[in-house]
Amino acid sequence: xxxxxxxxxxLRIHNTLTGMTDELVPGGVKKERIEDYPHVTIYSCGxxxxxxxxxxxxxxxxxxxxxxxxxxxxxxxVDHAMNITDVDDKTIAGAENEGISLxxxxxxxxxxxxxxxxxxxxxxxxxxxxxxxxxDAMVDIIKKLDEKGLIYEKDGSxxxxxxxxDGYGRLSRLDSREIKSGLRYDTDExxxxxxxxxxxxxxxxxxxxxxxxxxxxxRPGWHIECSAMIRNIFGTTIDIHTGGVDxxxxxxxxxxxxxxxxxxxxxxxxxxxAEHLLVDGTKMSKSKGNFYTLRDLLAKxxxxxxxRYLLLSAHYRKQLNFTFEGIxxxxxALARIDNFIVRLKDVKGDGPRCAELPGLMEKFIADFIxxxxxxxxxxxxxxxxxxFLHEMNSLINEDRLSRDDAGALLETLAKIDSxxxxxxxxxxxxxxxxxxxxxxxxxxIAAKKAKNFQRADEIRTILLEEDIILEDTKDxxxxxxxx
Ligand SMILES: [Zn+2]
Numbered sequence: 449x450x451x452x453x454x455x456x457x458x459l460r461i462h463n464t465l466t467g468m469t470d471e472l473v474p475g476g477v478k479k480e481r482i483e484d485y486p487h488v489t490i491y492s493c494g495x496x497x498x499x500x501x502x503x504x505x506x507x508x509x510x511x512x513x514x515x516x517x518x519x520x521x522x523x524x525x526v527d528h529a530m531n532i533t534d535v536d537d538k539t540i541a542g543a544e545n546e547g548i549s550l551x552x553x554x555x556x557x558x559x560x561x562x563x564x565x566x567x568x569x570x571x572x573x574x575x576x577x578x579x580x581x582x583x584d585a586m587v588d589i590i591k592k593l594d595e596k597g598l599i600y601e602k603d604g605s606x607x608x609x610x611x612x613x614d615g616y617g618r619l620s621r622l623d624s625r626e627i628k629s630g631l632r633y634d635t636d637e638x639x640x641x642x643x644x645x646x647x648x649x650x651x652x653x654x655x656x657x658x659x660x661x662x663x664x665x666x667r668p669g670w671h672i673e674c675s676a677m678i679r680n681i682f683g684t685t686i687d688i689h690t691g692g693v694d695x696x697x698x699x700x701x702x703x704x705x706x707x708x709x710x711x712x713x714x715x716x717x718x719x720x721x722a723e724h725l726l727v728d729g730t731k732m733s734k735s736k737g738n739f740y741t742l743r744d745l746l747a748k749x750x751x752x753x754x755x756r757y758l759l760l761s762a763h764y765r766k767q768l769n770f771t772f773e774g775i776x777x778x779x780x781a782l783a784r785i786d787n788f789i790v791r792l793k794d795v796k797g798d799g800p801r802c803a804e805l806p807g808l809m810e811k812f813i814a815d816f817i818x819x820x821x822x823x824x825x826x827x828x829x830x831x832x833x834x835x836f837l838h839e840m841n842s843l844i845n846e847d848r849l850s851r852d853d854a855g856a857l858l859e860t861l862a863k864i865d866s867x868x869x870x871x872x873x874x875x876x877x878x879x880x881x882x883x884x885x886x887x888x889x890x891x892x893i894a895a896k897k898a899k900n901f902q903r904a905d906e907i908r909t910i911l912l913e914e915d916i917i918l919e920d921t922k923d924x925x926x927x928x929x930x931x
Contacts, residue, residue, distance in 0.1 A: 483523060490515070499538075501564060503740050526574070529681050569756055606649040607646065646671060646702050647669035696719075700719065726768070729769055740770075762827065781830075792857055805857075808840075
């Protein structure tokens with residue numbers, strides 16, 4: 449029998465480091481069963497909190513969310529970290545402009561960022577380190593690099609010397625001449641010996657926020673933040689590092705250089721990069737008038753659920769062209785799902801269960817897994833979903849489903865939605881977690897079926913205390929908020 453928790457692992461994801469679609473092997477040692485693997489350690493480059501994130505950023509954050517949700521759905525345990533860059537040129541300039549402290553300034557945009565994540569139904573990850581809280585770990589790396597003679601000081605700033613370390617450029621596969629020519633290098637305004645070198649520690653300018661360290665008063669370079677936070681949280685080689693393709697060079701290349709040079713071990717097994725978002729076929733820019741934050745789109749009346757669906761629905765390695773028409777198509781797709789659920793809730797038959805249904809549901813899950821296991825091919829996964837809804841609609845048309853069948857189908861959809869997060873989407877004005885309520889209702893139905901009326905009553909009371917009223921109708925249980 450095929451049960452998805454026991455299927456031999458076949459999850460393959462494109463790895464920027466090898467240029468191949470590699471099997472995901474958490475911990476680096478292949479196991480027979482998913483449950484034998486250690487937790488998957490994941491690090492995602494997070495936002496620089498100097499302004500509102502734009503929808504291109506959210507495509508990447510939604511991809512991270514999809515990845516972690518899918519891994520959990522497949523039976524992996526995840527330990528996922530995403531950093532908050534709360535010190536850099538832009539945040540310092542922003543705070544200065546407004547005449548407030550850096551902390552006040554970055555906390556405002558950090559809060560806004562988390563509100564936006566919640567609006568898009570993005571899960572909160574296990575670790576959310578702040579750059580400003582990881583200074584000691586950054587100094588540790590610089591010390592290690594210092595001992596190995598890989599750094600130099602210039603005008604009070606500390607640089608990593610790329611020419612003294614073999615192995616630079618493995619991730620981006622940039623021709624060293626291309627890097628050297630200055631076509632591609634780490635742009636910042638600081639003087640350095642070699643155009644390719646990058647700042648580990650930047651000397652403090654007059655009046656700027658700074659930290660006093662053995663390497664002088666200053667603040668961290670951007671790249672070292674991520675290396676330090678990864679070391680701090682995970683201690684050793686991690687399984688997955690994600691980010692947008694624009695971060696491959698120089699940011700991720702530099703992360704590899706400083707971490708591997710400092711600790712002499714592999715930094716990351718699997719590098720996964722999400723492609724760009726285009727808007728109306730071109731790069732988003734303020735001057736073109738096609739630059740949107742999430743809030744811009746909500747103000748235009750688009751629902752966060754449609755935006756989530758649209759940004760999620762394209763394969764992560766393909767450029768996605770964002771258009772208002774595309775949101776309209778997302779709405780249509782969601783309406784098909786919603787219509788199906790309404791029909792399902794209206795199934796009233798008390799007759800025998802549909803004999804074919806368990807096999808069809810099992811096949812649906814297996815096909816979904818087969819599609820998505822192939823380099824996280826969400827398009828195939830969604831194709832499988834809509835094909836399944838079509839099939840199930842036919843069964844409803846033929847009056848072949850009973851109420852119990854409908855309940856089982858809702859449970860199956862909830863399983864798939866643990867990956868998609870769009871089917872049972874929390875209402876925008878609803879502070880309570882609709883998903884949790886639905887699952888409590890499902891538990892109550894199961895308890896009643898098992899004649900565990902005590903638990904059933906308990907659940908009703910729990911929800912009542914949160915002002916959620918349950919109504920048992922002949923078509924099933926509905927819930928509403930007490931006015
Ligand atoms: Zn990073």
